[in-house]
Structure formats: C-alpha cells, structure tokens
Amino acid sequence: MYGGGYVPAGAEELKAPAENPELLAQFEERIARGEKIEPRDWMPAAYRKQLIRMIEQHAHSEIIGALPEGTWITRAPGFRRKLALMAKVQDEVGHAQLLYSAAETLGKSREDMLNDLINGKSKYSNVFNYPAETWADVAVIGFLIDAAAIVNQVANSKGSYGPYCRALERICYEESFHLKQGHSVFVWLATGTSMQREMLQSALNRWWEPIMHFFGPSDTMSQHTETLMRWKVKMASNDVMRQQFLNMYVPKIWELGLSLPDPALRKDESTGQWLFTEPNWDTFFQVINGNGPCNRERLAVRKVAEERGAWVRAALRRADARYATPLA
Amino acid sequence: MPILSLDPRVNRLQAEEVPAHQPPVLIPGDHWPSYQVFHQRRRGEKHSSVGIVHAPSLEIAMAMAKEQFARRGETSNLWVVCTADVLEMDYADEEVFRTTPSKSYRDPAGYKVNDKIEAYKARQSNL
Numbered sequence: 505m506y507g508g509g510y511v512p513a514g515a516e517e518l519k520a521p522a523e524n525p526e527l528l529a530q531f532e533e534r535i536a537r538g539e540k541i542e543p544r545d546w547m548p549a550a551y552r553k554q555l556i557r558m559i560e561q562h563a564h565s566e567i568i569g570a571l572p573e574g575t576w577i578t579r580a581p582g583f584r585r586k587l588a589l590m591a592k593v594q595d596e597v598g599h600a601q602l603l604y605s606a607a608e609t610l611g612k613s614r615e616d617m618l619n620d621l622i623n624g625k626s627k628y629s630n631v632f633n634y635p636a637e638t639w640a641d642v643a644v645i646g647f648l649i650d651a652a653a654i655v656n657q658v659a660n661s662k663g664s665y666g667p668y669c670r671a672l673e674r675i676c677y678e679e680s681f682h683l684k685q686g687h688s689v690f691v692w693l694a695t696g697t698s699m700q701r702e703m704l705q706s707a708l709n710r711w712w713e714p715i716m717h718f719f720g721p722s723d724t725m726s727q728h729t730e731t732l733m734r735w736k737v738k739m740a741s742n743d744v745m746r747q748q749f750l751n752m753y754v755p756k757i758w759e760l761g762l763s764l765p766d767p768a769l770r771k772d773e774s775t776g777q778w779l780f781t782e783p784n785w786d787t788f789f790q791v792i793n794g795n796g797p798c799n800r801e802r803l804a805v806r807k808v809a810e811e812r813g814a815w816v817r818a819a820l821r822r823a824d825a826r827y828a829t830p831l832a
Numbered sequence: 833m834p835i836l837s838l839d840p841r842v843n844r845l846q847a848e849e850v851p852a853h854q855p856p857v858l859i860p861g862d863h864w865p866s867y868q869v870f871h872q873r874r875r876g877e878k879h880s881s882v883g884i885v886h887a888p889s890l891e892i893a894m895a896m897a898k899e900q901f902a903r904r905g906e907t908s909n910l911w912v913v914c915t916a917d918v919l920e921m922d923y924a925d926e927e928v929f930r931t932t933p934s935k936s937y938r939d940p941a942g943y944k945v946n947d948k949i950e951a952y953k954a955r956q957s958n959l
C-alpha cells in the first residue's frame with residue numbers, strides 16, 4: 505500500500521550522466537504522448553535509479569507495514585474481524601511481492617533490495633515505525649493510513665513505468681477492501697460504548713502526527729522535481745496529495761463526533777484549501793533516521809525472518825535454476 | 833539484548849538489534865528464479881498474463897500463484913512458465929508492425945463494392 509512518505513534522494517545522489525540527446529528526446533516524447541515505458545526500453549540512468557528507489561521503498565513499506573497490524577491478528581475481536589485482518593495483512597505482503605518484481609525488472613535483484621532494507625540503506629514509510637497499541641490502532645491504520653496510501657497510489661498508477669502501473673492497478677483494487685474494512689472497524693468503535701469511543705479517540709490522537717507526516721514535507725520545486733514530474737515518476741506534489749486526503753477523510757472523522765488534535769485544522773471555504781498546524785518535521789527526520797519507537801524492532805524482525813527461513817529456501821533450491829529478469 | 837516489543841510474538845523471537853554495518857543477509861539466488869503467471873477467470877475465456885512469482889520449481893510456482901493471483905474473485909485455471917524459458921521480442925523492433933494497421937487488403941473493411949452494385953443496378957434499370 506504505502507507509497508507515501510517516500511524519502512527522495514538528494515539531487516547529488518541522482519546526478520544524471522550526460523545522456524544521448526536523441527534517445528532522451530524520443531523517451532520524453534513517448535512519455536508526453538502518454539505511452540508507457542517498458543523494462544527493456546532505453547531510459548535515462550536517473551529515471552531508472554529514481555524508479556528503483558521509489559518502487560523498492562514502496563515494497564519495503566508493504567512488508568514492514570504488515571508487522572504493526574499482524575500483531576493484532578491473534579487478538580482480533582471475533583472471527584469475522586480476524587478473517588478480514590488476516591486477508592488484509594496477506595494482501596500487504598502480496599503487494600510487496602508485486603512491487604519487488606516491478607523493481608526487479610529495472611535490474612536490482614530482490615535479494616539486494618532486502619539486504620538494503622535490513623542494513624538500513626533503503627527506507628520505508630515512516631508510519632510503520634510506530635506501534636499499534638490497541639485494537640483501535642488497527643482501525644486507524646486500516647482506515648486512514650490505507651486511505652492516505654490510496655491517494656498516493658492512485659496518483660502513481662498514472663505514471664510512466666509500465667510494470668509499476670500494472671502492479672498498482674491490482675494493488676489499488678485490494679486497497680479499496682482495506683479501506684472499507686478499516687472504516688467498518690472505525691465506525692463500530694466510534695458508535696460503540698464510551699470505552700470503545702475513548703480508545704478510538706486516543707488512537708486518533710496518537711496517529712494524527714504520523715498521518716500528517718505521511719505525504720512528506722512540502723516539495724521544493726527544484727529542477728530535479730520538475731524533471732521527475734515531466735518523466736511521470738512523481739505524479740503529484742506532497743501538498744496536493746495531503747490536501748486531497750484531508751478533504752476526503754477529515755469530514756468522515758468529524759461526522760462521527762470525534763476530534764483531531766489540531767485546533768487550527770479547518771477548511772478555508774473561500775480557497776477550498778485545508779489549514780492546519782505544520783507537524784513537527786524534526787520528529788519526521790528523526791524517525792526516518794532510525795530513532796522512531798519501532799525502527800529497531802521492525803528491522804530485527806525482518807532480519808530474523810530472512811535468516812531463520814534460509815534453510816528452507818536452500819533445501820528447495822535447485823542447482824540448475826536459471827535466473828532471468830522478470831518480463832513485466 | 834533482545835528487542836523488547838508490545839507484540840508477544842516478537843518477544844518470543846528473541847531477536848537482536850541489527851548491528852551497524854550489517855553484512856548482506858541474502859546472497860544472489862537466495863529468493864529463487866521467477867515465473868510468469870497466466871490467469872483464466874472462467875472456462876471459455878483466455879488466459880492472461882497477471883504477473884510473476886519467485887519459486888524454486890514449477891510446482892511451487894503454481895502454489896505461489898494460487899496464493900498471489902487467485903485468492904479473491906473468480907479463477908478457473910492458472911499457468912506458470914519459467915521466465916528464463918520465454919523468448920522476448922525487443923521493443924526496439926516495434927517499428928516493424930507500424931504499417932500493419934494500414935494494410936487494408938487484410939481487413940474486411942478494405943473491400944467495399946456497394947457503389948459498384950448500385951451503379952450496375954442503375955445502369956440496368958435505364959436500359
């Protein structure tokens with residue numbers, strides 16, 4: 505799900521080597537015509553690099569995102585909720601598989617991506633560095649984090665790279681189930697006993713800042729960002745996506761008589777824009793750099809999973825297996 | 833010191849914090865090669881390419897494909913094919929097909945004889 509909170513590379517890191525101007529022009533014309541780029545097409549090195557980075561981060565966010573919610577599968581209240589949460593968490597892991605394959609078509613192996621996740625070299629969405637303390641956190645994640653992810657993914661699904669768009673199409677369809685089941689849990693708690701409402705309100709209060717962080721800080725419209733938008737790698741600015749999210753979902757929270765911990769939050773009817781208090785971006789960067797409440801736990805769990813599953817994979821491996829980059 | 837979590841399952845793992853400068857945990861090939869998956873929704877419809885799975889063999893690729901591409905909605909049948917066995921055309925050769933849509937002699941629409949028939953009928957009635 506969670507393409508949001510994408511951590512962009514510094515301009516230096518993506519410094520493009522000089523490209524063949526003729527090929528570059530053809531490439532840009534193809535994108536301008538609305539055509540997709542396919543894996544073995546010529547593409548600028550910076551395009552490839554940025555896409556690998558973005559799809560890989562998205563994939564990592566899916567498998568890491570399965571952890572805070574997975575915690576609650578054994579303790580879900582009732583059989584139907586348990587089935588729904590299992591299905592949702594399985595979907596997220598499935599999304600990771602689809603996305604790792606899409607990134608793989610660009611030339612980075614799945615093993616290298618997972619190594620870079622474990623050693624901290626590549627990032628994932630910041631929201632998953634927070635714990636799911638109660639069942640109400642599952643409601644907030646399933647409803648609002650998935651909703652935010654949908655805003656981001658629907659935008660990205662209109663991008664220029666064929667395999668990423670195809671993966672996102674399937675993903676967006678499944679996300680709509682996540683959102684619906686999350687909303688259902690959310691409404692159940694909001695319209696339940698006073699204890700249930702309190703539990704939901706305090707989960708909302710805890711999650712509001714990470715949610716405001718989700719789309720990242722305002723984009724600086726650098727040359728670099730402009731190029732990424734022209735290449736349809738980045739499809740909408742962080743601010744535009746945040747506004748879309750607020751516009752669609754704040755009313756759905758307020759209509760249930762719940763509050764959000766930002767007294768400045770309101771829609772300016774004359775401009776149609778939402779006004780809010782800037783979240784603390786220091787905290788955001790602190791968490792990205794490994795100092796959130798769960799960063800260490802997430803990576804440790806991922807590492808254990810790879811290490812302790814190694815013998816199974818090795819036992820099944822065949823000596824004559826041939827690797828080929830996936831087609832699509 | 834093992835990681836302390838709110839999640840009892842994580843505590844049971846006794847997982848240690850990942851040290852800085854962690855050497856690679858996975859080596860190339862650890863996650864197996866890839867297979868292309870084709871999905872048929874209902875009998876009578878065609879199989880379509882839906883994506884890939886990683887697996888050590890065709891049989892396990894099929895099991896993975898069932899989980900990944902047939903866990904909801906309708907499915908009638910699946911095929912899996914090892915990616916390494918697929919011959920892929922180069923996109924750069926796409927050009928060779930550019931003139932195909934204009935080959936009207938291959939299309940039913942390329943054969944219009946109505947005006948001839950009408951003209952013939954008109955001539956006949958004027959005789």
Ligand SMILES: [Fe+2]
Nearest residue numbers: 505506596599
């Ligand atoms: Fe997802």
Ligand SMILES: [Fe+2]
Nearest residue numbers: 505650679682
């Ligand atoms: Fe999701």
